[in-house]
Amino acid sequence: MMICSLDLGKFKSVACFFDTENQTYRFETILTKVSHVNHLFESNDIDLVVMEACGPSGWISDVCHQRKLKTIVCSTNDEAWSWKNTKRKTDRDDALRLAKMAMMKDLTSVHVPSPEIREQRAIIKYRKNLDYRITRIKNGIRSTFANRGIEIDTGARAWNTGRAHIDSHRKPIDQCGPDDLWKGQLDSELKQLDELTTEMESIEQRLELFAVDNAHIQRVMTIPGVGRKTAEMLVATIDDPHRFKSARHISSYLGMTPRQYQSGEMDRSGRISKRGPRMLRSMLLECAWASLRYNEWSKLTFKRIHGGSTTRRKKAGIALARKIAVVAWAMMRDETNWNASKLIADAEQVGAPEPNDEDATEKAKTGSNKEAPRNGATARPLQRAKPKPPGPIHSEEPKRAASQPKKSPRRKSRRSPMKT
Known part of the structure; x- marks a missing residue:
């Protein structure tokens, strides 16, 4: 059996051809381009292709599926991937270790989504980046006015009804004097803000059309408190609901299960692992807090978990976010809509x-x-x-008077007795 293990890089990649029968191997360095990867697969007889999960692994996996090659995209978060005690780490050594672990079947494969799902994830992430840039520009404009003692409207009114007041202070940079250069800076910031806002609106329109055509997104949106953005992010992350075996499997995939340390009689659970998509966890937590106003099941579940304790409210919010994700996954798997009567009865x-x-x-x-x-x-x-209630403390030692000073114990001398 010939295993081709790829240590992928941004510009160059190293391929290791490992023969499992003779335990022989050879290396070949190629450029990380489609033409070079196709030439590599054409000029060699390969039974299995193994690579790490990274940026180029998506399109390389597509090339392998087109050529009907058996492919394993392994997770770098696995314990078998931790090579901390190696004295030498090179691309060839990594490719060789990857081939040996594939021969021993010690690799954990990951799910590679389709190109459509990968594009959807990318555009959702880009929308979040646009939102961050828009917020940063707005905060910079507010700081410019605050440093000069000029009042503008608070909240969203500053960018709607109060926009005329902000535009009255802008001026092109070539018309600014030495004392009002900040007006030219304001003009540049407002131009960028308008361009980013227009781009954000076009992206939102495209995502709305995609949500209308996707049955899973419409089904998840039937949960009270779950909006379109959370639903489309959750559906894009789960992709195929049948690839998860149980609710704990999907919870661990999202990084919302507690860490565990067990040794002998010790069995300790810590914080959540946070090994999944960070953006989805933050959106699920915001959705959990918002659902407390609209969802009766969320209120009962949240109340049952924190039990009236003020110190457990944040933990209960994270637990509720995990339960919302599990319910959404079960609805996608069974192709059913939200049924509040059964969940509320179980919670009660x-x-x-x-x-x-x-x-x-x-x-x-x-x-x-x-x-x-x-x-x-x-x-x-x-x-x-x-x-x-605690009882009285009894002691057999005699009580010492308060006026009597406490004697400090004398230290024994380490010197040997003098010889006479």
Whole structure:
């Protein structure tokens, strides 16, 4: 079996041809271009192509699928990819290690989305970049007026009804004198702001047309509190809902599961891993906070998680964001719309208190309520007894008078006794 492992670079890439039968290998350096990659595949007999997940891996994977070559795009976040103790690290060494790990089947393959989904992800990311640039220019204009003591409208009114007041201070840079150069700077900033705003509107119109034609986006938007931007980002990230095995799988893919450290009797859970798309996590968290005003299921879930504690509200918000993502994935997988009645009934059943508080307290004292629920029953929170107040502290040592100074202990001398 001939394995071709590629260590991809921005300009040059190294290919390692590894023969699994004879354990022999050779290297070849090519340019990271379509013509050079096609020539490499044409001039060699290859059974398996292995590469790392990076920028060029998308179009190289498309070339491999066109040639019907078996391809593995591996994740660089895997533990097998951590080569921290190597004394020498070169492109050839990386390509050779990649081929050896592919022979031992020690690589974790990742999902490579279609070119349409990759373009959609790129335009969504570019829209976020445009939004950041527009906000930065607006903040710079506000700072220019504030440093000169000129008042403008607050909020969005400054760029709608208050735009005429801002435009009254602009002037082309070639007409500015030495004392009002800031007006020329304002004119340049407003030109950039208008161009970016026009470009943002065109991108939004194109994404709206794409959302209308996509059934998954329309289905996810039926969740109260989930808008178009969150839905299209979530659908573009999940892509194929059937590639995830369970809810925990999609949660770990988004980086919203806690880190775990286990050794012997120690089993400790930490913060979320944050190994998935950062932009989607931030959008899901904003969606979770917004859904508390429109979604009754979100209110019940949020209340059940934080349990009235003010220190757990942020954790409950992150947990609610994860649950929204899981519900959206299940709706995409089953091709069903939002059904609030079933989710609200389940949330009320999970958060319902015990029928008798005295019986629950007695069970908690005797320990008779430690068994897990059977036959698929829903687990209910335990009613623990209130802690007893601390008693008096007893000590057998005699009390020392307050006026008596405390004697410091004498240090024993390390000198040896003198000889007489």
